[in-house]
Amino acid sequence: MSAIYTLWLRQVKRYFRTRARVIASLGQPLMFLLALGFGFGPIFQKAGQGNYIQFLAPGVISMGILFTAVFVSGIELIYDRQFGFLKELLVAPVPRILIMAGRTLGGATVALLQGLIVGAICLLAGFRVTSLAGVPIGLLFMALVAVLFTALGTVVASVLSDFQALQVIMNLLVMPIFFLSGALFPLSNLPKALEIATKLDPLAYGVDGLRWALIGMGHFSIAVDAAVLSTVDAVLLALGSYLFSRIQL
Amino acid sequence: MIRVRNLVKNYGDFAAIRDISFDVAQGEIFAFLGPNGAGKTTTIKILTTLLKPTSGEVELDGLNPAVQHNEVRRRFGIVFQEPSLDEDLSAYENMDLHGRLYGVPAKIRAERIEKLLNLFELWERRKDHTKVFSGGMRRRLEIARGLLHTPKILFLDEPTLGLDPQTRNQLWTHVMKLNQEEHLTVFLTTHHMEEVERVAERIGIIDHGKIVAQGSAAELKAQTGADTLEQAFLKLTGSTIREEEEANSGDKMRNMVRTRLRQRRNE
Numbered sequence: 428m429s430a431i432y433t434l435w436l437r438q439v440k441r442y443f444r445t446r447a448r449v450i451a452s453l454g455q456p457l458m459f460l461l462a463l464g465f466g467f468g469p470i471f472q473k474a475g476q477g478n479y480i481q482f483l484a485p486g487v488i489s490m491g492i493l494f495t496a497v498f499v500s501g502i503e504l505i506y507d508r509q510f511g512f513l514k515e516l517l518v519a520p521v522p523r524i525l526i527m528a529g530r531t532l533g534g535a536t537v538a539l540l541q542g543l544i545v546g547a548i549c550l551l552a553g554f555r556v557t558s559l560a561g562v563p564i565g566l567l568f569m570a571l572v573a574v575l576f577t578a579l580g581t582v583v584a585s586v587l588s589d590f591q592a593l594q595v596i597m598n599l600l601v602m603p604i605f606f607l608s609g610a611l612f613p614l615s616n617l618p619k620a621l622e623i624a625t626k627l628d629p630l631a632y633g634v635d636g637l638r639w640a641l642i643g644m645g646h647f648s649i650a651v652d653a654a655v656l657s658t659v660d661a662v663l664l665a666l667g668s669y670l671f672s673r674i675q676l
Numbered sequence: 677m678i679r680v681r682n683l684v685k686n687y688g689d690f691a692a693i694r695d696i697s698f699d700v701a702q703g704e705i706f707a708f709l710g711p712n713g714a715g716k717t718t719t720i721k722i723l724t725t726l727l728k729p730t731s732g733e734v735e736l737d738g739l740n741p742a743v744q745h746n747e748v749r750r751r752f753g754i755v756f757q758e759p760s761l762d763e764d765l766s767a768y769e770n771m772d773l774h775g776r777l778y779g780v781p782a783k784i785r786a787e788r789i790e791k792l793l794n795l796f797e798l799w800e801r802r803k804d805h806t807k808v809f810s811g812g813m814r815r816r817l818e819i820a821r822g823l824l825h826t827p828k829i830l831f832l833d834e835p836t837l838g839l840d841p842q843t844r845n846q847l848w849t850h851v852m853k854l855n856q857e858e859h860l861t862v863f864l865t866t867h868h869m870e871e872v873e874r875v876a877e878r879i880g881i882i883d884h885g886k887i888v889a890q891g892s893a894a895e896l897k898a899q900t901g902a903d904t905l906e907q908a909f910l911k912l913t914g915s916t917i918r919e920e921e922e923a924n925s926g927d928k929m930r931n932m933v934r935t936r937l938r939q940r941r942n943e
Contacts, residue, residue, distance in 0.1 A: 429776055429779065430776070430777055432776075433773055433776040433777060437762070437765070437773060440764075440765070440769075441762075441764050441765070444764055445764070510759070510763065511756065511758045511759045511760035511761075512760055512761065512762045514726070514756050514758075514760045515756075515760045515761075515762075515774070515821075516777070517726060518724055518725065518726065518749055518752075518754055519749060519774075519777040519778060520745075520746040520747075520749035520750045520777075520778060520779070521746070521777055522746070675726070675727070676721075676726055
């Protein structure tokens with residue numbers, strides 16, 4: 428337990444010590460929120476879909492979590508491997524599964540905090556939560572999304588060992604995950620192929636769950652969202668632990 | 677303290693370690709020498725639980741590193757060939773993190789960190805991030821860290837690589853002092869023969885995955901009729917320059933094996 432806490436604390440400290448990183452990873456969601464939010468607002472309204480900022484905020488919060496989670500767990504693992512610190516961890520008398528657990532919790536915490544910062548900015552931009560009772564449920568969905576993508580980052584970084592390859596994979600993986608999640612547009616009345624793709628995207632269930640919780644509307648049902656996310660979380664955590672335990676130096 | 681019998685490690689059909697046996701007694705300073713790619717780091721990785729042997733017996737303080745991972749890990753400290761500090765943490769935080777991972781109780785942890793950082797002349801700099809440290813300071817911190825959980829054995833894999841003579845001298849003085857005062861067993865590798873003559877009580881020379889000679893510096897010199905340990909080393913291992921075969925990672929090693937196989941096929 429003490430090992431989990433130690434590694435959790437390390438991730439959190441490292442993240443907030445590099446302020447440039449915190450700001451850089453706020454930039455992207457902010458850009459989407461402000462440019463798209465206000466830019467597409469009038470069209471969205473005219474199409475009878477209501478206030479676009481209301482619709483977009485849960486998507487942008489999820490985006491902040493997605494990018495930070497993958498970044499923290501993926502880049503940090505490769506960084507630790509290349510700069511040698513991973514060896515120090517792997518010779519420590521701590522089962523690898525606890526090392527993985529500490530890192531994942533640390534990464535997920537950082538991602539969740541980043542999501543909260545984006546959420547606060549959304550409130551400043553005019554986003555309003557429709558029911559306060561939904562906030563704890565929203566936090567739960569944010570946590571599920573954070574764990575999911577932290578585990579995904581570990582899975583990818585356990586297999587790859589250099590930054591360039593990770594960058595390529597991340598772009599091929601993270602960008603589609605984001606664009607197909609329904610963060611930016613409603614998932615109803617889509618062409619068949621796109622509809623199938625969005626159904627396969629785990630983030631779609633995260634964005635949807637968060638939307639149900641915060642603004643009381645969504646595409647799937649909140650129970651389906653929670654079930655899908657928990658299942659994918661469990662699968663990726665198991666896969667991540669397995670791959671992490673097989674890392675050889 | 678260390679007992680190795682008929683140790684073999686193969687990567688595919690490339691034999692990195694071919695049937696080596698040696699012992700290191702408790703409280704001894706043992707130098708493991710060999711040209712690049714001879715199998716030194718692979719041996720250390722097997723002794724320190726990072727790699728599993730293909731066959732053979734390995735014992736560290738009576739325990740098997742391939743099976744009793746965590747018990748073995750508590751018993752040794754290691755300074756790796758490449759740096760292994762967290763550069764975004766301070767010297768103190770690096771020490772503290774290590775102590776927590778090794779389950780050193782808080783009070784003892786704080787005392788030992790202070791003692792070791794003082795010993796290695798880093799206490800004044802404890803709050804600085806290690807990324808601003810010089811190579812010598814980092815090395816000292818890594819050794820201090822390796823000793824925090826009071827290990828019985830200290831592994832030093834080319835600890836003086838890239839350090840100036842002053843720092844090297846100081847580092848070995850510390851190591852010898854610890855060896856004398858706390859009966860710490862030391863297993864080291866280096867390419868500096870004069871360091872070996874100064875600190876090592878016994879030497880094992882490995883080449884192409886086999887141990888070619890064992891004994892004290894004097895014995896090795898007598899055995900080869902050489903005046904210096906460097907000459908003895910060259911007589912035992914030849915003077916041709918080796919390709920850097922000993923990979924730092926299993927991946928590199930496997931890639932290298934693949935390339936070699938391909939080359940062999942093409943020939």
